[in-house]
Structure formats: structure tokens, C-alpha cells
Amino acid sequence: xxxxxxxxxxxxxxxxxxxxxxxxxxxxxxxxxxxxxxxxxxxxxxxxxxxxxxxxxxxxxxxxxxxxxxxxxxxxxxxxxxxxxxxxxxxxxxxxxxxxxxxxxxxxxxxxxxxxxxxxxxxxxxxxxxxxxxxxxxxxxxxxxxxxxxxxxxxxxxxxxxxxxxxxxxxxxxxxxxxxxxxxxxxxxxxxxxxxxxxxxxxxxxxxxxxxxxxxxxxxxxxxxxxxxxxxxxxxxxxxxxxxxxxxxxxxxxxxxxxxxxxxxxxxxxxxxxxxxxxxxxxxxxxxxxxxx
Amino acid sequence: xxxxxxxxxxxxxxxxxxxxxxxxxxxxxxxxxxxxxxxxxxxxxxxxxxxxxxxxxxxxxxxxxxxxxxxxxxxxxxxxxxxxxxxxxxxxxxxxxxxxxxxxxxxxxxxxxxxxxxxxxxxxxxxxxxxxxxxxxxxxxxxxxxxxxxxxxxxxxxxxxxxxxxx
Numbered sequence: 001x002x003x004x005x006x007x008x009x010x011x012x013x014x015x016x017x018x019x020x021x022x023x024x025x026x027x028x029x030x031x032x033x034x035x036x037x038x039x040x041x042x043x044x045x046x047x048x049x050x051x052x053x054x055x056x057x058x059x060x061x062x063x064x065x066x067x068x069x070x071x072x073x074x075x076x077x078x079x080x081x082x083x084x085x086x087x088x089x090x091x092x093x094x095x096x097x098x099x100x101x102x103x104x105x106x107x108x109x110x111x112x113x114x115x116x117x118x119x120x121x122x123x124x125x126x127x128x129x130x131x132x133x134x135x136x137x138x139x140x141x142x143x144x145x146x147x148x149x150x151x152x153x154x155x156x157x158x159x160x161x162x163x164x165x166x167x168x169x170x171x172x173x174x175x176x177x178x179x180x181x182x183x184x185x186x187x188x189x190x191x192x193x194x195x196x197x198x199x200x201x202x203x204x205x206x207x208x209x210x211x212x213x214x215x216x217x218x219x220x221x222x223x224x225x226x227x228x229x230x231x232x233x234x235x236x237x238x239x240x241x242x243x244x245x246x247x248x249x250x251x252x253x254x255x256x257x258x259x260x261x262x263x264x265x266x267x268x269x270x271x272x273x274x275x276x277x278x279x280x281x282x283x284x285x286x287x288x289x290x291x292x293x
Numbered sequence: 294x295x296x297x298x299x300x301x302x303x304x305x306x307x308x309x310x311x312x313x314x315x316x317x318x319x320x321x322x323x324x325x326x327x328x329x330x331x332x333x334x335x336x337x338x339x340x341x342x343x344x345x346x347x348x349x350x351x352x353x354x355x356x357x358x359x360x361x362x363x364x365x366x367x368x369x370x371x372x373x374x375x376x377x378x379x380x381x382x383x384x385x386x387x388x389x390x391x392x393x394x395x396x397x398x399x400x401x402x403x404x405x406x407x408x409x410x411x412x413x414x415x416x417x418x419x420x421x422x423x424x425x426x427x428x429x430x431x432x433x434x435x436x437x438x439x440x441x442x443x444x445x446x447x448x449x450x451x452x453x454x455x456x457x458x459x460x
Contacts, residue, residue, distance in 0.1 A: 006305065006322035006368045029366075036364050037345045039323060049322060051369060077358060101435020103413070104346050106360040189434040190347070 004039075008051040012058075012137055012166055018050050020139045020162025026050055028164065030058075030073040031107040033100065034116050057166055058111070061085055067171040072111025072134075072164075076123075080105070089170055090285055091179025091200055091278075095126040098183060101190060111165050117151035120218040124151065125198035126181040128215035128225050130170050138163035148215070151222040174210070176203040178285030180278040183217070184270045186261075193218045194262040197250065197274040199282045201233060209233045214246065214275065219254035219267050226253040229275065238283055246279060247272040309370045311336070312380025320367035327351045329367035330377060338378040338408050342437070349436035352409035353377050359416040361435075378408035381415065390460075391415055391453045398449035402440035410436045414450045422458055426451060 009015040019026050027046035029035055030053065038044045052058050058073040061082050068085055076096045079085055086093050099108050099122050113121045114134070124147065132147045139162045147168065150157050159165070183196035196217035204210045214229035232245035256267040304319040311334070320329050327344075330336045330353070342350030344363045351362040354376040381389040391414050394400070401407045410433060417424060417432040424432065429450050430443070438446060 004321070004323040006366065008369075008371075029369075031364075032366070032369075033346055033364050036325065036366070040325075040344050040363070049366070053369075075358075100346065101349060102416075102432065103349055103352055103359050103361045103435045104364070106355075106358040107364055189431065 004046055004049060006049045006051065008054040010054050010056075012055055012164065015050055015052060015055060015164055016137060016139060016162055018048065019164060028052055028115075030109040030112040031075060033104050033108040034112065052164070060167075064169070067169050069167050069169050070110065071167050072115075073109045074111070076105030076108050076110070077102070079110070088173075089126075089130060089179065091181050091198060091282065092123065092126040092130055092132075092170070094179075094181035095123040095196070095198065098122040098181075098193075110168065114147055114150050114168075115157050115159070115165055117153065117155055117157045117222065119151070119154060119220060119222050120193040120196065121151075121223065122181070122183060122193055122196060122217070124223040125196050125215035125217040126179060126200070127168065127170075128223060129179055129181075129198040129200040129213045131200070131213060132168045132170050134168050135166045136163050137166050142166075148223070148225040153221045173200075174202050174204075176205070176286050176289065177201065177211070178282040178287070178289055180281035180285065182274050182278050182281070184262075184274060192261070195219055195256075195267050195270045195274060197271060197278050199230075199275070199278045201230075201238070201279070201282050201286060203238070203283075203286050207237055209236055209238050209242075214250065216250055216253060216271055216275075219256040219271055224253055226250055229253070233279070238279060243276055243279055247275055250275040305368050307368055307371050309372070310374045312376060318367070322366065322368050324367045325363050326353070326355075326365040326367050326370055326375075327362035329370075330362060333367075336377060336379055340405050340408055342405065342409075347437070348406070348409075349413060349433075350406050350409040352412045352436065354412065354416055359413055376412065378411055381411060389415070390456050391418075391450065394449040394453040394456070395446070398445045398452065400441060400445040400449040401438075406436055406438040406440075410438065410446060414453070417450070418454050418457060422454060424451075424454060429454075 026048040029051045052073045058071040060071045110123045113123045128148045134145045179200035181198040183193035185191035198215045202211040212230035212233040214226045217223045229249040236242035251272045254268045258264040308317045340350040342348035346361045346364045353362045
């Protein structure tokens with residue numbers, strides 16, 4: 001661990017130059033809650049640490065014309081202290097609030113949670129359900145990537161050599177929208193999801209669901225966007241038949257591992273139960289949200 | 294390889310304010326803030342438990358934010374304002390109300406978790422001066438104690454909160 005260099009660039013351009021120019025192995029440092037643990041346990045010994053927290057764009061939470069934009073290195077506590085974001089995106093905050101302890105949330109970022117590509121990461125399903133779009137910048141320029149396309153497998157993401165996630169845009173929702181995330185863990189706090197389900201939906205003035213996205217965590221090699229589950233709700237009043245169809249679609253999409261934290265059958269079963277519950281919470285929130293942000 | 298070795302010899306100079314005092318230190322870029330506090334600055338009040346952010350024994354605040362100092366690099370503390378347990382008692386050695394209530398309620402046995410719990414509890418009360426028992430339990434969920442069963446810790450924090458509100 002001794003031959004590590006530390007750089008804290010002040011711009012995205014400089015960070016990419018360092019990151020892509022590093023013939024020596026460079027690692028990006030946002031919250032560091034995964035990276036420092038890996039270093040501490042001698043799993044990695046990076047030659048270069050690139051601290052992204054001095055880049056203003058990666059630290060900003062801003063309401064833009066198209067929606068909320070959050071910097072990739074914004075910490076969980078910074079989001080929790082942002083009343084406007086919390087009111088607009090309670091489903092995303094359900095996930096963020098479940099990430100580790102307050103101490104961990106004081107450092108850990110949603111960007112890191114997404115890029116570390118754990119299938120059990122708590123902020124990822126609600127970000128996918130919200131339709132969040134990542135702005136990824138690399139040596140060849142910028143591109144927009146839906147969050148569901150970033151994680152590939154445990155610890156592996158789809159970013160190319162030298163690319164950095166700069167921010168996430170959570171697009172504006174219509175009035176009558178609501179979202180929620182729930183997970184199953186043996187303990188109530190400080191645990192890793194055995195299954196996690198997020199939904200984001202919109203009801204029109206007549207109470208008909210016009211938009212729904214459902215994402216499921218910890219039941220596959222990555223967090224899954226289950227299009228059929230969202231489609232099961234669209235055009236309905238989100239009552240019994242529709243939620244039964246949603247549950248069936250969610251369970252059909254699961255391809256979980258079988259391990260000490262949950263058997264395959266258990267995870268598939270619980271995914272359906274949680275899907276029903278998050279839809280109930282999202283409906284309440286949708287009915288309570290009069291305003292179009 | 295030779296070049297890499299040469300680079301390692303170079304320590305980074307970091308300027309901070311710790312418990313109100315301007316303190317500069319030299320550290321290796323991979324050294325954690327916890328290691329800097331304990332090994333470079335001989336401030337051993339902050340304890341190492343797990344070293345992986347699970348136990349909260351190394352809790353400090355950095356620019357007012359509660360963090361595990363084992364998950365922060367020393368070099369990241371450049372320009373930061375850090376609070377550790379050494380700064381909790383007054384200049385005359387008067388204990389902070391939380392420290393006094395921990396003693397009164399026997400909220401510790403071995404004491405390894407205590408500095409982290411005190412820092413986390415002070416941070417909790419700064420944000421919420423009148424917490425419910427449940428809010429205290431959730432607020433301190435990131436601090437593990439293997440001795441007490443938490444009951445006396447919660448009592449001490451609630452009692453200290455009441456005293457601090459009436460002060």
C-alpha cells in the first residue's frame with residue numbers, strides 16, 4: 001500500500017487525463033467506502049488515486065429544466081439534507097437511506113454505489129425505476145447512459161477505459177407520480193439486501209396508471225429493469241389483477257443465486273411480496289403528490 | 294520500479310484544524326485519517342475497531358459530517374476541520390454532558406466503542422436536540438458495542454439530551 005499517489009483534480013477534463021493516461025493502475029475515489037476497504041484488506045494496491053470530490057460538477061445537486069441533476073460524488077447525507085430532492089424523489093431516498101450507517105452515508109455516493117456494480121446496492125433499483133440517466137465523460141467525449149446499463153456483473157461495470165460518471169439526471173415527472181423501494185434483510189439496519197424492489201409510477205387524472213418502471217436488486221448478476229412488470233400496471237387502476245400480473249412478471253425475471261443469506265426459492269418468493277408492497281407505497285405517494293415538480 | 298520507489302519516499306503535507314487547533318502533518322497518500330490521528334499525531338482517543346466502516350469506533354466529524362476515520366484518507370483532510378473525542382471535554386477538563394452521563398449511567402465497560410459513540414451521539418444531538426428513544430437507536434446504529442447491550446448508552450444519551458436542552 002506504500003507506493004500510492006494521490007491527485008485531486010479540479011475539473012472533469014483533468015480527471016479524465018489522469019485516469020486515461022495512467023499506464024499505472026488508477027482508481028477513482030468518490031466516497032471511498034468500498035475502495036478504502038479493498039485497499040485495507042490488500043485486495044488492491046492502486047498506483048494512483050484520483051479523488052473526484054474537488055470537481056464542482058460531481059458535488060452539485062441542481063434543479064434543471066429537465067429534472068434534478070445530482071453529481072456522481074454527492075454523498076448520501078448531502079442528499080438526505082436536500083429537502084427539495086427528498087420531497088421530489090422519496091423512492092430514491094428510500095434506497096439511499098438504507099446504505100450503511102450514518103457514518104458510511106457521510107461518505108458513500110450514489111455514483112459509487114452504481115459504478116461498483118453490486119447487484120444488491122440499495123440506491124440502484126430506485127435510480128433505475130426513476131429512469132435516471134448518467135452523463136459519462138471519457139477521452140472520446142460525453143455520452144448519456146441509462147443507469148440500468150451501467151452494472152454488468154458483481155464489481156464490473158460497462159464504462160470504457162478512461163470514462164468517468166459525472167452526474168445523473170432524474171427526469172421531471174408528471175403530477176400524480178410516486179416511487180418506493182423496499183428490501184428484505186434479516187436485520188433492520190446495517191445489512192445487505194437479500195432482495196430489493198423499486199417502483200416508480202404515474203397516475204393520470206382519472207386514476208389510470210400511465211407510466212411505471214420496476215427494478216429488482218439482488219436476484220441476478222446485476223440490478224434488473226423488469227419492463228414486463230411495469231407494463232403490467234400501465235393502463236390499469238393498479239388494483240388486484242394488475243398487481244398479480246406485476247408479481248408474476250417480477251418473479252419470472254428473477255434468476256438469483258442460492259446462498260446462506262437466501263435460497264433461490266426464497267428470493268423469488270420475496271421479490272413478489274416486496275413488489276406488491278412497494279406498489280402500495282408508491283400509489284399512496286402518487287395520490288399525495290399534487291404538484292408537478 | 295526504481296522510480297515508483299522514489300515516489301513512495303515523498304510524503305504529502307496536509308494542513309487541518311483539529312479540535313480547534315491548526316495542525317499540519319505529513320502522511321503517505323494511502324494512510325487513513327485514523328492512522329494519521331493515532332500514529333502520526335499520537336491522538337489515540339479515536340479507536341480502531343474493524344477498519345472497514347462497520348463498527349463506528351473510529352467515528353470523527355470532518356467539516357461537521359460524521360464519518361468513520363478508517364474510510365477517509367489523511368490526504369483528503371487537507372483544509373478540513375476535524376473533531377475527535379479529545380476535543381469534547383472543556384479546556385479545564387470539564388467533561389461534556391454526554392461524557393458525564395456515560396459515566397453516571399455506566400454506559401461503557403471495556404470502553405473501545407465509547408469515543409466513537411460519544412462523537413456520533415454529539416453529532417446526533419446537534420441535528421436533533423430532542424430525539425425519541427427510537428431515533429437515538431437508529432442514529433447510533435453505526436456504532437457497535439460488544440459489552441453493554443446498548444441500554445445504558447441509550448439512557449445516557451437521552452439524559453444528556455434533556456440536560457443540554459435545559460442548559
